[in-house]
Amino acid sequence: MWRRKARLADWLYDKNSAGQAEIPWLVRVLRGPLSSLLLRTRVQCPPISIEAAVREFVGIWTRSIAVLDGLGAVGPAPKICFADREIPAQESQPAKLEVREVHPLRPAKTFKSNTTFPAKLPVREQELMILPNIFSKLPQFPGRPLKSYAVSLLNRLPAVRGAVPPLVSPDSGVKSAVEKFSRFPHIRRSVEANEISRREVDEFLNEAEVLKGIKRENAELMAIFRFVPVEIVSKIRFIENKRTILFTLRSDTKPQRTRVHDLAVVRDRSTTLSHFVPHRTKFRSVMLS
Amino acid sequence: MASQDRQVFLQARKNVGYFCHLRLDEKHMGAILVTNQIGVPLEFKYTEPVTTTKLHKILYGSALDRYVHETVIRDRLAHEVRTETDYFIVSYLDKDFLGQIAGKEMIALQRLTMGSGETAGPFTRLRDREAIIQLDEGPALRIAFSTADDVIQHNMVTWLQEISRTMDVLEPLERVANALKALCGDEKRG
Numbered sequence: 001m002w003r004r005k006a007r008l009a010d011w012l013y014d015k016n017s018a019g020q021a022e023i024p025w026l027v028r029v030l031r032g033p034l035s036s037l038l039l040r041t042r043v044q045c046p047p048i049s050i051e052a053a054v055r056e057f058v059g060i061w062t063r064s065i066a067v068l069d070g071l072g073a074v075g076p077a078p079k080i081c082f083a084d085r086e087i088p089a090q091e092s093q094p095a096k097l098e099v100r101e102v103h104p105l106r107p108a109k110t111f112k113s114n115t116t117f118p119a120k121l122p123v124r125e126q127e128l129m130i131l132p133n134i135f136s137k138l139p140q141f142p143g144r145p146l147k148s149y150a151v152s153l154l155n156r157l158p159a160v161r162g163a164v165p166p167l168v169s170p171d172s173g174v175k176s177a178v179e180k181f182s183r184f185p186h187i188r189r190s191v192e193a194n195e196i197s198r199r200e201v202d203e204f205l206n207e208a209e210v211l212k213g214i215k216r217e218n219a220e221l222m223a224i225f226r227f228v229p230v231e232i233v234s235k236i237r238f239i240e241n242k243r244t245i246l247f248t249l250r251s252d253t254k255p256q257r258t259r260v261h262d263l264a265v266v267r268d269r270s271t272t273l274s275h276f277v278p279h280r281t282k283f284r285s286v287m288l289s
Numbered sequence: 290m291a292s293q294d295r296q297v298f299l300q301a302r303k304n305v306g307y308f309c310h311l312r313l314d315e316k317h318m319g320a321i322l323v324t325n326q327i328g329v330p331l332e333f334k335y336t337e338p339v340t341t342t343k344l345h346k347i348l349y350g351s352a353l354d355r356y357v358h359e360t361v362i363r364d365r366l367a368h369e370v371r372t373e374t375d376y377f378i379v380s381y382l383d384k385d386f387l388g389q390i391a392g393k394e395m396i397a398l399q400r401l402t403m404g405s406g407e408t409a410g411p412f413t414r415l416r417d418r419e420a421i422i423q424l425d426e427g428p429a430l431r432i433a434f435s436t437a438d439d440v441i442q443h444n445m446v447t448w449l450q451e452i453s454r455t456m457d458v459l460e461p462l463e464r465v466a467n468a469l470k471a472l473c474g475d476e477k478r479g
Contacts, residue, residue: 173336174335178332227455260327
């Protein structure tokens with residue numbers, strides 16, 4: 001592009017060419033913001049008429065522009081004001097620019113007095129294609145339907161209808177499983193050794209002797225557990241290495257109240273058997289819902 | 290003994306609520322258990338496993354855990370609870386997700402193991418919403434409250450002391466977690 005500009009400038013400064021000489025304004029214009037225009041000029045004398053046409057316009061030109069200089073001697077007022085209007089980009093037809101007024105921007109220059117203009121100046125007409133193909137076009141992607149991805153985890157948990165009793169609710173999501181859960185064993189961990197007093201140990205060894213017939217010298221207290229509802233326990237198991245008991249409750253009866261006892265596991269050294277020994281007096285009565 | 294029984298009769302029946310959230314890899318499950326004062330289940334409800342995807346992680350970012358924990362699991366279960374209870378107990382690991390379940394406050398509990406000869410005071414405040422209490426008949430517990438209201442906190446501690454006289458307050462949480470694992474396995478198989 002710069003080569004074209006340079007060539008145009010050379011042409012304009014060429015002394016031998018007909019259009020020549022004292023029109024540096026045009027060079028400035030062509031190097032300036034109007035360089036993107038395809039400018040076609042025709043100068044006649046006298047009278048002088050100036051035509052300007054724009055075929056390609058980059059962007060939107062909304063400001064008035066004065067472009068002429070150096071024509072003071074050949075015309076009344078060398079200023080061209082383009083009409084303020086939006087010229088759509090990519091307009092392939094010559095833009096209809098209206099020259100509304102022409103007046104000098106600076107004091108007009110004069111030619112030498114002995115210069116005589118020919119009756120008719122040769123007119124050179126040249127299309128100046130500086131930026132021929134500039135398109136302003138919004139990129140258009142192939143049209144595809146937009147998808148709305150509903151990210152709702154809640155939808156996966158629909159509401160449950162009806163009463164609680166069924167093991168699995170008809171509508172999945174939240175399930176009720178009271179009966180199934182009731183079969184899971186209760187867990188009790190032994191009271192820590194440092195929380196057991198000597199007196200409590202003696203009491204349980206006495207209970208073991210009375211209830212199970214384990215002689216005191218053979219009795220060994222393994223662990224003590226709190227809050228065991230011994231009246232409604234159906235199965236109970238002692239896990240020695242974890243000092244834990246697992247027990248399940250009877251499901252056939254639903255008493256309104258029961259007692260939770262302190263319970264010890266006492267081993268009989270003579271038989272190596274372990275016995276569950278509830279404390280007969282250390283208990284609490286509980287109202288059951 | 291008779292007078293003791295009479296006292297018990299005079300006491301209101303107290304149900305104990307538990308909420309457990311279980312996360313296995315990308316699967317989230319939750320359950321609510323309501324027991325009576327000795328830990329016998331009165332109501333047990335659990336959710337189907339909810340699996341979070343990569344897209345969920347991207348869209349929800351760091352809010353995903355809270356959203357799944359509170360909105361998807363807890364609020365959904367809370368909507369289904371029918372049995373009345375005073376408060377809900379959760380694991381101390383869930384103390385960042387405390388709120389309300391069906392309008393009831395939550396307490397996060399953790400058993401404290403004290404050295405020999407050491408005892409915690411009846412109520413030792415750690416922060417606005419955290420304290421250590423010594424149960425009258427049980428171990429010391431670290432507590433996180435869902436509310437900073439002193440009165441409600443006091444009521445919660447009183448309630449805890451009361452139910453700890455007849456049951457191990459932390460044991461049902463373990464039972465619920467085991468049940469959820471078993472149920473999750475059942476769903477895989479079934």
